[in-house]
Amino acid sequence: MGYRWHTGSVAWILHRLSGVALTFYLVLHIWVIHHIGQGPEAFNAIMAKVQTPLFKFLELGLLGTVLYHSFNGFRILLFDFGIGIRQQKQIFWGTVVVGLLVFAVSGYGMLSHILH
Amino acid sequence: MKYTFKVYRFNPETDDAPRYQTYEVDCEEGWTVLDALNYIKWYLDGSVSYRRSCRHEICGSCAVMMNGKNGLLCNTQVKDLGSKTITIEPLKGFPVLKDLIVDMDLFIERLKAVNPFFESSEPPTDREYYQSPEDRAIIDDAVNCILCGSCTGSCPSFWYNPDYLGPAALFKAFRFVYDSRDTAAAERLELVDDHNGLWRCHTIFNCMECCPKNLNITEGIQYLKRLAFMRKI
Numbered sequence: 161m162g163y164r165w166h167t168g169s170v171a172w173i174l175h176r177l178s179g180v181a182l183t184f185y186l187v188l189h190i191w192v193i194h195h196i197g198q199g200p201e202a203f204n205a206i207m208a209k210v211q212t213p214l215f216k217f218l219e220l221g222l223l224g225t226v227l228y229h230s231f232n233g234f235r236i237l238l239f240d241f242g243i244g245i246r247q248q249k250q251i252f253w254g255t256v257v258v259g260l261l262v263f264a265v266s267g268y269g270m271l272s273h274i275l276h
Numbered sequence: 277m278k279y280t281f282k283v284y285r286f287n288p289e290t291d292d293a294p295r296y297q298t299y300e301v302d303c304e305e306g307w308t309v310l311d312a313l314n315y316i317k318w319y320l321d322g323s324v325s326y327r328r329s330c331r332h333e334i335c336g337s338c339a340v341m342m343n344g345k346n347g348l349l350c351n352t353q354v355k356d357l358g359s360k361t362i363t364i365e366p367l368k369g370f371p372v373l374k375d376l377i378v379d380m381d382l383f384i385e386r387l388k389a390v391n392p393f394f395e396s397s398e399p400p401t402d403r404e405y406y407q408s409p410e411d412r413a414i415i416d417d418a419v420n421c422i423l424c425g426s427c428t429g430s431c432p433s434f435w436y437n438p439d440y441l442g443p444a445a446l447f448k449a450f451r452f453v454y455d456s457r458d459t460a461a462a463e464r465l466e467l468v469d470d471h472n473g474l475w476r477c478h479t480i481f482n483c484m485e486c487c488p489k490n491l492n493i494t495e496g497i498q499y500l501k502r503l504a505f506m507r508k509i
Contacts, residue, residue: 163368163430164344168481172432239479242502245495248481 167249171232178229185222216274220267227263231255279303279354281312283324284365287374294372296363297321303354309342309362310349326376333488336424340376341365346426346486367429369438383425386441390449390467395460411456417491418451427483427493433476440476441468443483443493450496453503462507469504477501 163169195206209215235251238244244251279301286294299316310328317324329335331350338349342364343357354362370378396405421444428434428442441449449468453461468474474497483493 162344163341163432163482166481166485168479168485169432172478172480236479239494239498240501242495242498245484245498246492248479248494 167252171252175232178225181225223266224263227259231259277303280361282363285375286372307354308350309352309354312354325374334422336422339367339424339426346430348488351488367425369429369435382438383428386445390445391464392448394458397459405457407456414454415451418447418496420489421447426486426488430482430486432480439472441473447493447496450500465504474501474504
């Protein structure tokens with residue numbers, strides 16, 4: 161943007177990008193689920209496709225995106241209540257640390273499921 | 277110590293496109309960027325144009341972008357910028373009149389839109405309007421704004437939509453809405469409770485990051501948002 165990035169603007173642009181990504185995911189999700197209306201064979205066929213290793217790894221990305229968007233969403237909610245505005249950077253890094261911990265724990269579970 | 281200054285040069289009347297001109301300046305200990313620019317203008321190139329007046333961070337004339345971040349020329353020390361090459365550019369989001377001078381009309385228009393003056397329906401007396409120290413403390417930050425435009429010129433929401441009132445105007449609205457003596461809070465809130473007002477602030481914090489007076493701008497805007505929200509439920 162021709163202007164120096166800092167914690168607040170990085171948090172904002174990532175929130176936007178993750179929001180757009182989640183919107184695309186939602187469309188994909190509804191498209192996959194809508195196959196259920198076309199009978200068990202159609203649904204099983206599409207489910208087989210989205211259970212390939214590629215999609216399993218993409219699910220890890222989805223987990224990360226959801227975690228970032230929700231934790232940063234909580235950060236923004238705090239600001240709406242007038243809390244922690246001077247501490248926005250510390251709160252950002254706090255949410256990143258907590259988010260990474262949750263990602264590590266959940267991601268480990270998902271990964272071991274994929275590898276088995 | 278020698279520094280290289282890359283200065284944004286543009287004269288809309290004669291130039292097709294902006295360019296950057298480089299000057300080498302041997303800066304003395306304690307020089308501000310304004311000192312260096314003055315040196316350039318007085319001894320190297322008299323055609324470089326920029327605004328400055330008080331050099332005491334109170335007039336708000338000399339806001340520019342230095343190494344990609346807004347601030348005042350007069351309270352930014354050269355050595356604090358942390359690089360040997362210093363790029364000086366005009367505030368983003370405003371039309372450039374010449375070099376580092378931007379047209380601030382838009383900024384003043386947005387400011388006027390929030391009725392930036394004290395209003396009271398109480399009849400004047402022979403005494404001052406009393407305000408307790410506690411009430412005054414709420415608006416301490418907002419009163420200290422010098423209207424330099426650093427914040428509004430740093431706001432991505434303003435760059436992409438100049439109809440947005442911008443942080444400076446909204447902070448001014450906060451200053452009067454939360455002034456215990458002012459009685460026009462409801463009208464003023466009405467003026468800023470708009471998609472081009474309060475609700476275009478996305479808490480990006482560029483404004484607070486660059487404010488030369490280190491003011492709590494976003495908090496003021498968030499308080500106004502809350503008030504605007506509460507009066508509707």
